[in-house]
Amino acid sequence: MDQFRGSGVTAFRFVDDLLLGAKRVIATMMEAFTTERVGEWAKWDATGRINVKGYFILGFPTETEDEIHQTVRLVRDLWAIAGSQPGTFRASxxxxxxYPGTPDWARLMNTGRYTADQLLNYTAVDLTSSGEEAAMRERDEFNFSVNIQLSEASVDHVRRTLIALSREQYERKVSA
Known part of the structure; x- marks a missing residue:
């Protein structure tokens, strides 16, 4: 962190930290991450005046609505931690x-319930209300889906939650 500050770095994206969310989902995806560790990193980065962006995945296979709510709570906790520090935390x-070649792909294919064509059927999803909503237009995430309910939560629930988080992030940005 001191090296970042000394070099003038003011923003940092944890590309390796792509997988954040509910504890069970994190354990399945990458055992190195815990919500406690992520909170420590966010505070450490924000106190160092580093602007951090976290990536959150919703709708992981078998993820429950409660686990999605855990992820939302984590985002809000990280906003609160960074809110009292010189640096910022932005949620995406x-x-x-x-994706082919990943452990998740193999697990899904091994169930026999899906074909490669189904899992590769990435289609654009418009969360912007046809471009009318500024909070959704500013999203820099790729809005694609295979339109298959892989989680226990419905696709509609996942998308409503994405929209709510995006709106909150947008409001945080414009009110800063």
Whole structure:
């Protein structure tokens, strides 16, 4: 962190920290991450005047509505931690989609319930109300989906939650 500050870095994206969310989902995706550790990192970065962006995946296979709510609570906790510090924390959330060659792809294919064509059927999803909503137009996430309910939560629930988080992030940005 001191090296970042000394070099003039004011923003940092944790590309390796792509997988954040509910504890069970994190454990399945990457055991190194815990909500406690992520909170420590956010505070450490924000106190160092580093602007951090976290990526949050919703709709992970078998993820429950409660686990999605845990992820939302984590985002809000991170906003609160960073809110009292010189640096900032920005949340970026998107809908889960499987990619060939990943462990998730293999798990999904091994169930026999899906074909490769189904899992590769990435289609654009318009969360912007046809471009009318500024909070959604400023999203920098790729709004694509395979339009298959992979989580226990419905696709509609996942998308409503994405929209709510995006609106909150937008409001935080414009009111800062």
């Amino acid at each position: 959330a998107f809908e889960y989609r499987p």
